[in-house]
Amino acid sequence: MNSNDSNPPDGLFCRIREDIDSVFNRDPAARTRLEVLLNYPGLHAALAHRWSHRLWNADWKGLARFISTLSRFWTGIEIHPGAKIGRRFFIDHGMGVVIGETAEIGDDVTLYHGVTLGGTSWNGGKRHPTLEDGVVVGAGAKVLGPIIVGRGAKIGSNAVVVKAVPAEATVVGPAARVIIPAACQDAKEQARRDFAERIGFPSYAAQPDLPDPVLAAMRDMLDHMQASEARMDRICGDLHKAGIEVCSERPEAIRAETLATVHEDDVEPTPPQQ
Numbered sequence: 001m002n003s004n005d006s007n008p009p010d011g012l013f014c015r016i017r018e019d020i021d022s023v024f025n026r027d028p029a030a031r032t033r034l035e036v037l038l039n040y041p042g043l044h045a046a047l048a049h050r051w052s053h054r055l056w057n058a059d060w061k062g063l064a065r066f067i068s069t070l071s072r073f074w075t076g077i078e079i080h081p082g083a084k085i086g087r088r089f090f091i092d093h094g095m096g097v098v099i100g101e102t103a104e105i106g107d108d109v110t111l112y113h114g115v116t117l118g119g120t121s122w123n124g125g126k127r128h129p130t131l132e133d134g135v136v137v138g139a140g141a142k143v144l145g146p147i148i149v150g151r152g153a154k155i156g157s158n159a160v161v162v163k164a165v166p167a168e169a170t171v172v173g174p175a176a177r178v179i180i181p182a183a184c185q186d187a188k189e190q191a192r193r194d195f196a197e198r199i200g201f202p203s204y205a206a207q208p209d210l211p212d213p214v215l216a217a218m219r220d221m222l223d224h225m226q227a228s229e230a231r232m233d234r235i236c237g238d239l240h241k242a243g244i245e246v247c248s249e250r251p252e253a254i255r256a257e258t259l260a261t262v263h264e265d266d267v268e269p270t271p272p273q274q
Helices: 013-026 033-039 041-057 059-073 187-198 212-241
Strands: 090-092 110-112 116-118 142-144 170-172 176-179
Touching: 013 033, 013 041, 013 090, 041 059, 041 090
Parallel strands: 090 110, 116 142
Antiparallel strands: 170 176
């Protein structure tokens, strides 16, 4: 993970140019460089931090804090000048974002409004989180303590994260818990997804962003359906061996039309009560 401390002395304007370009890659509403430069508080806060962090490292700490305070008044985003922030950093909307002194942020990280990278201790030393490259933190999420959020991880909106997050994992909820295991799914999860695809039911049962209770119920239902189908296949096989053909036709996959709600035109109006 890279940070400002490793920047060459003549690399500041290059990093600023990258910050501006990163807005176009992550916000389809951005149209021109001038519009981005004038109207994106997340960009303003990042640019101010580039300067204040250099002053902080040069031991001009009072001036660095003053610049960060002015930036907070102007943008609504508070970034301590001691925080280490990598390349192509993007804060979308931005209001209410707080980044503590010992926070470390890698390259290509995205934060949304209301995010806090805070500490859980009043002691000195490392007390704020480390976000590795490519991390995305949703609106209102709180990442607290000297923990590591692995490369490419995603933190859902309003999550409260107080434990390390594996690379490529997705966490949601207070306190946040892993809902997508790191890197890959186990064999049972993959079998569940394959079965959902085969019966034409993926959009209702195999989506990782469903609310947790619904997702758990859908997974249980898929497991039960898969076990029932396997049992029926064994029964049909035994009947076929006995010369009895009752399983020559298989049911069709569930179609979206089957799951559609009843249209208002199909419902007879209820007469008004006297």
